[in-house]
Amino acid sequence: MSIEVDWFAFVQVFVAALIGALLVVGFYAMGLRLLVRAGRAPVVAPAEFTDAITVISEKDARRAAKAAAKAAEKSPLTDAQKQAALVGAYASFTMCALAVLAGLALIVVK
Known part of the structure; x- marks a missing residue:
């Protein structure tokens, strides 16, 4: 064969x-x-994991959303x-x- x-x-x-x-x-x-x-930057809410993965806090998520909104306002387009x-x-x-x-x-x- x-x-x-x-x-x-x-x-x-x-x-x-x-x-x-x-x-x-x-x-x-x-x-x-x-x-x-x-x-329209996609801002994803942090997920909750049980163990080894570090997740950003709510404060950091709000800060990221605020920075994305601020950047969208400054757009030269x-x-x-x-x-x-x-x-x-x-x-x-x-x-x-x-x-x-x-x-x-x-x-x-x-």
Whole structure:
């Protein structure tokens, strides 16, 4: 019994996974960047963990939210530029979701 490896198929899967990962991470990062430029920085409330993870306090969370609001007020962008950045952010998140759905379609179809 002889086992043969189809190296070309292996390379195809590797390249597809690499391109998919780059697309998803790239579009997500660009979407977050544009979201921040639009003045809508995502501020996440701290989570409560039981053990080894140190979590920021409520005071630090309020301070971060205040700093984000202050930075949004100081933005040198006009309202039209902020709106364009927001539309670009949503388009980037949409492209990220489409890249994930395309990867799932490749798995299901083949």
